[in-house]
Amino acid sequence: MGLEDLVNKGKGLYAQNKDKVDDALKSDQAEDVSDRVLGGAADFAKKVLPDSVDGKVDEVRDKLDGSLGNDR
Template sequence: MGIDDLVNKGKDLYEQNKDKVEDALNSDQAEQVSDNVLDAAAGFVKKLTPDSVDEKIDGVRDSIDGKIGND
């Protein structure tokens, strides 16, 4: 089985369970997990960059957060 076969199986599996996947991504649990991950990533990047870009980092974090979870 090649990589193309695995990708196609993954696509088929997603299509068969598309509603369940979308429900999971819009759940309270996904919101909590995504908030924790995004907060940690933003905090890490802020430690590496000058304070002058903190606002931009927060904007990117909020934009991504708006696409995952239910808040």
């Protein structure tokens, strides 16, 4: 089975379970996990990148966080 076959199989499984996947991505649990992961990644980025990009790091974190979980 090649990579294209795997991708197509994944697309098919997503299509069959789209409602369940969408519900899971908008759940309280997804919100908690996304807040922790994105917050940790942003904190790490701020430590290793110049202070001048901190605002951009926060902007990217907030945009991604708005796409996951249920806290809009």
